[in-house]
Amino acid sequence: MGTFAAIAVFVYGLIPLAFGLPPIWRQPEQVHLSYPGLPGSMLVTWTTLNETDSVVEYGVWGGKLFELSAKGQATLFEDGGFEKRKMFIHRVMLTDLKPGISYVYHCGSDAGWSDMFYLTALKEGADWTPRFALFGDMGNENPQSLARLQKDTQIGMYDAILHIGDFAYDMHEDNARIGDQFMRQVESIAAYVPYMTCPGNHENPYNFSNYRHRFSMPGNTESLWYSWNIGPVHIISFSTEVYFYLNYGLDLLFKQYEWLQKDLEEANRPESRAQRPWIITMGHRPMYCSNADKDDCTQFNSCIRTGLNNTDPPAPGLEDLFYRYGVDLEVWAHEHSYERLWPVYNYTVFNGSKNEPYVNPKAPVHIITGSAGCRERTDPFVPDFRAWSAFRSTDYGYARMQVFNSSHLYLEQVSDDKNGKVIDSIWLVKDKHGPEAWL
Incomplete structure (x- = not known):
């Protein structure tokens, strides 16, 4: 290095980098x-x-x-x-x-x-119509849906965003610089409306530390599981990953299950359910899917659905719990695709009727929306439709949801591949909520 270059390095403040000193960075x-x-x-x-x-x-x-x-x-x-x-x-x-x-x-x-x-600021009480964007599995490489979500959000289409696990791909990579890059990218939506999250499998390194520290969800469980109320809806977010990363502690699985049961009991008290009749859960790995990737949800006895028999004591699954407490809608991601199920319990379809399957259904409705866009691209399906699968797509995209009142909920899937076209939609209509709705 010549004399002039050495002086320039010193004058312009680059000398700390030359000696490996950390930069001063106080900008939010x-x-x-x-x-x-x-x-x-x-x-x-x-x-x-x-x-x-x-x-x-x-x-x-x-x-x-x-x-x-x-x-x-x-x-x-x-x-x-x-x-x-x-x-x-x-x-x-x-x-x-x-x-x-x-x-x-x-x-x-x-x-x-x-x-x-x-x-x-969110409106108070239960007598209003909240609007949501919901998706999972969005990375900082190939975040295909982000531009459309950004425009939607900044023109005021949503009251909250539900990101159903798997962020950045992956937050811990390059000593968490990928996590920084991703959080800078989603600032374009997350700085305008509540950005509500749950953990996915890609967050697992170092005991989910990047997820637990970067997000600030309600409760005192480091954002792993929590619930909140918005309009006529009680939303429960939980971790499916406690069934897979037992090395971080089997006790987390049982603590979450106990918490879920208590939360659902409280949400089903007559006065609670009268005010907020809709109960919606969000968790990363689904109970059911018809993808061709041999993932947990492709197994008949998915551990999310039926639990684990190889633990002491055996760990309970979640399908019976959610059915017993009358969960109306279960939203998932993980599979890089979109799939809407018929109302289903224990692999049996319980449509409201042949012509109106989602009017007073006799089982919870499942939606999988995990194709927001990431470096792993999309996931294929098995060739034949399963009996419980109603619609599926491998287009990149995301879902929108609007809860109109105590009886009517609207869902649609947006295809980013098709320039924002709505490729699927349903009205979920319920005159009754709670376990008595299944009778």
């Missing part, structure tokens, strides 16, 4: 929202690579910018890779938000602020 990034389950609230989460204060400045849309301020705290996260990369995860709770009112906000500190975003 990877901004995303979640709903903490408390009316009038929203949780803002973001990342910096150096420690800073945690502040959100905000104000009512059309009013004075940033006239309100809230402070939170940052926690240090150390990735499990060989570099042991460190980052700071910031969390700030916004409270006393007015239902249905939009706010402009940014986050950070005097050391650096994020871009400006907006959010709309």
Whole structure:
């Protein structure tokens, strides 16, 4: 290196990189929202690579910018890779938000602020019509549906997004830099509406540490399982991965099952079910699928569905539990495809009627939507339809859901391959909810 080049390196501040010193990086990034389950609230989460204060400045849309301020705290996260990369995860709770009112906000500190975003506080009570985008299995390489989701979100089509496991492909790779890249990409949707998640199999390295630290879901289970209410819906998110990664502790499987049972009991109390009649579950690996990849859901005795007999004590499955407590809709991902099932229990179809299968069905409805786009591409199906399979597609895409009232729920699948065309849709109509609906 010549004298001039050496001076340039020093003058322009590149000398720390030459000596391998970590950069100073206080600028907020990877901004995303979640709903903490408390009316009038929203949780803002973001990342910096150096420690800073945690502040959100905000104000009512059309009013004075940033006239309100809230402070939170940052926690240090150390990735499990060989570099042991460190980052700071910031969390700030916004409270006393007015239902249905939009706010402009940014986050950070005097050391650096994020871009400006907006959010709309969720409406309170059960008498309104929440709208969702739902999908799983989206990576930072080939995230084919992201541009369309970004446009949908920023024009106000959704009140919440449900990402049903498998992020980034994979968050831990390159010492968690792939996780950083992905969270920067989904900021374009997750900074505008609550981005509600559940863990998938691709999150498993280092005991799901990137997932557990980066996301901020309700409850105190590090986002592994939780429930929340929105409009006339009670949504339960859980981990299917406790059935597969027993090396992280069999106790997690039983703790989750016990929690699920208690949560479903509470949701089925007459006063609870009267206010929020719809119970929807979201978990990554499905109980049923007709893909040709020999995955768990292709087995007749899927462990998600029937449990595990090789543990002490045997681990219970989830199909009987969800049926017993009258779960209306079960949404899944993992298979890189879309599949809609007829109402099904124990491999038996229980349509409401021949002409109107989803009007007062006698079993839960399952939807698999795992083709948002990732480097693993899409998954093929077996040639012949299973008796319980109603519609399937290998197009890249995602689902939309709107819960209109206590009796009517609408679902549709959008094909990104077909320029946003709706390739499948159903109305799920129920005069009764709960286990008595199966009678």
